[in-house]
Amino acid sequence: MPFVYCFHSKQEAENYTTYGTPDTAINVCQVQRNNIRRHAALQSVTVQGKRNGATSLSVLTFRLDKWNAAMITGTLHSPTSADDLSPGPDCTVLFGSGGGTAAVSGGGNSTGIVGGFGCLSSEPGGWMAADGDSSPMVGGRAGDAAGLVLSSSSGTPLLDYEFSGEIIEL
Amino acid sequence: MPFVYAFASKTVSENYTTSGTANTEIDVAFVKPGATRPCNLQALRVQGKGAGLTALSGLAFRLKQWTTTSSSAGTALAFGPVDNRALAAVSTGAAGAGGGINAVTSGTGGPTIVGGCGCGASGPGGWVAANPDSNIVLDGGATKSTDLFSSSGTVSLNFEFWGEIVE
Numbered sequence: 597m598p599f600v601y602c603f604h605s606k607q608e609a610e611n612y613t614t615y616g617t618p619d620t621a622i623n624v625c626q627v628q629r630n631n632i633r634r635h636a637a638l639q640s641v642t643v644q645g646k647r648n649g650a651t652s653l654s655v656l657t658f659r660l661d662k663w664n665a666a667m668i669t670g671t672l673h674s675p676t677s678a679d680d681l682s683p684g685p686d687c688t689v690l691f692g693s694g695g696g697t698a699a700v701s702g703g704g705n706s707t708g709i710v711g712g713f714g715c716l717s718s719e720p721g722g723w724m725a726a727d728g729d730s731s732p733m734v735g736g737r738a739g740d741a742a743g744l745v746l747s748s749s750s751g752t753p754l755l756d757y758e759f760s761g762e763i764i765e766l
Numbered sequence: 767m768p769f770v771y772a773f774a775s776k777t778v779s780e781n782y783t784t785s786g787t788a789n790t791e792i793d794v795a796f797v798k799p800g801a802t803r804p805c806n807l808q809a810l811r812v813q814g815k816g817a818g819l820t821a822l823s824g825l826a827f828r829l830k831q832w833t834t835t836s837s838s839a840g841t842a843l844a845f846g847p848v849d850n851r852a853l854a855a856v857s858t859g860a861a862g863a864g865g866g867i868n869a870v871t872s873g874t875g876g877p878t879i880v881g882g883c884g885c886g887a888s889g890p891g892g893w894v895a896a897n898p899d900s901n902i903v904l905d906g907g908a909t910k911s912t913d914l915f916s917s918s919g920t921v922s923l924n925f926e927f928w929g930e931i932v933e
Contacts, residue, residue, distance in 0.1 A: 600900045604879040606828055610789050610917075639896050644884025648788075648919035650822040676878040678895075679903035680831065680910065718822040720884040720891040728897075756919065758826055760882035762900060 598766035600639070601675035601685045603627070605758045608671055609695020611646060612757055614656060614750040621659065622699045626690040626743040627763060628666045629735035634765040636687050637731035638744050640724040646756040647717035654752035656721075658759075660711035660732065662741035665704030666690075675763055687734060687763050690743075697754075703743065710744070717755045731764060768932045769852040770808070771845040773797070775926045778841045779865025781815060782925055784825060784918040786867065791828070791915045793872045795927070796837040798911040799904045800856025803933040806901035807912050811892035814885045815924040823887040823920035827927075829902060829912060834875025836911035839863070845931065856906075857931055867922075873911050880912065887923050901932060 605612055605625070615622050629636050638660070645656055670690040677685065692698030710732040715721025725731040734744050748757065775782055775795070785792050799805035807829070814825055840860030847855070862868030880902050885891030895901045904910050914927065 598899050600896075602880045602882075604828065604882050606879055606882070639900070642883055642893060644824055644826050644882070644891070646824045646826060646884075646919055648821075648823040651820070653822070676831075676880050678880055678900055680833070680908060681903070681905055716822075716886070718824040719886040719889055720824075724896055758882065758884070760828075760879075762881075762896065764899070 598764045599682045600678040601763045602678055602760060603675040603689040604760040607673040608691040611695055613696045614748050614755045615697055616753045618751050618753055619749060621747040621749040622697060623745050623747045624692055626667050626700050626745045627687055627734055628743040629687050631686050634686050636734045636763055636765045639731045639762045639764045641759060641761040642722035643715050643757055643759045644720050645715045645717040646758060650717060654717040654750060654755060655714055656717060656748060656750045656755055656757055657714045659709055659747050661706040661745045662708050662710055663703055663743040663745050664707045666743040667700045667703030669702040670700035686765055770848045771855045771931050772848055773843040773845050774928045775861055777844040778861045781865055783866045784916045784923045786921050788919050788921055789917060791917045792867060793869045794914045794916050795861035796870055796911040796913040797857055797859035797931055798836040799906050799908055801907045803856050803906045805857040805904045806932040808901045808932050809894045809930040810883060811928045812885045813890050813926055814887040815926060816887035819887055823923060824884055825918045825923055825925055826884045827882060828879055828915045829881035830877035830879050830915060832873025832875055832877050832911050835873045835909055837870045837873040837913055840870035855933060857933060
């Protein structure tokens with residue numbers, strides 16, 4: 597029976613914001629493992645555009661990158677178990693400190709994009725793994741990413757949003 | 767064979783409303799387990815009910831658990847089995863009495879965020895557990911609750927919600 601843990605941008609800040617320059621990505625958060633007790637994978641991400649009173653349509657784009665060395669700058673939070681009988685998580689999530697346009701940084705480089713999705717600036721969106729085999733793994737084995745990084749981008753600058761995700765450990 | 771029960775905000779009130787202060791949460795509703803079976807939240811659906819709006823806005827919903835004592839007060843939600851041969855639910859829950867911006871009385875301990883979703887001011891949204899292991903679980907007899915919080919940047923947006931629990 598795998599353990600499922602949730603992380604949410606509200607753990608760090610009310611709103612995150614896309615970059616002030618159009619079509620410029622910000623690395624918003626990183627899912628990373630802290631020990632080798634269990635394999636871990638990302639199974640879903642949910643996003644919500646939080647633009648208010650807009651009179652035109654805009655879109656936010658999100659991407660998931662594999663990272664070859666975990667980033668170190670940001671604020672760490674522990675994800676919360678969906679089952680209150682579960683043990684504590686092996687993974688932690690690094691968020692851009694204070695929200696807004698704050699980013700995570702200080703690690704290696706992207707070794708490939710493993711997913712993407714989007715939402716309208718005032719609407720929901722997200723991604724869910726089609727099955728257990730489709731969840732990108734985090735750390736622990738040769739070829740696994742040291743971290744999975746979520747980045748945001750938009751053609752209209754400075755769009756607010758929040759996000760949550762689910763990590764599965766087994 | 768688990769038992770699945772549905773609940774709806776309409777059983778308490780036609781509309782719920784986000785706070786009159788921007789980006790301010792309201793503890794709208796909760797579900798909690800009975801003594802004999804766990805309470806597993808497996809789905810939440812939300813619908814923005816803005817009518818005749820001429821501007822776009824979004825509503826955010828967060829699922830949080832109070833981990834020491836459960837929330838209380840409000841008006842009881844009705845839990846209807848999706849299979850009419852099922853036993854009556856032992857889980858209970860409530861939503862803010864009279865709808866609108868009314869809230870339940872929040873529990874204590876934590877809260878810990880266990881999920882989230884959103885919708886447009888006139889659009890649908892929600893969350894469904896990816897698999898049974900991803901249900902948001904509270905064990906039978908636990909003095910805890912899983913609560914729904916609403917928030918929006920534009921004040922006073924109407925919405926309604928539905929959910930499913932598994933025992």
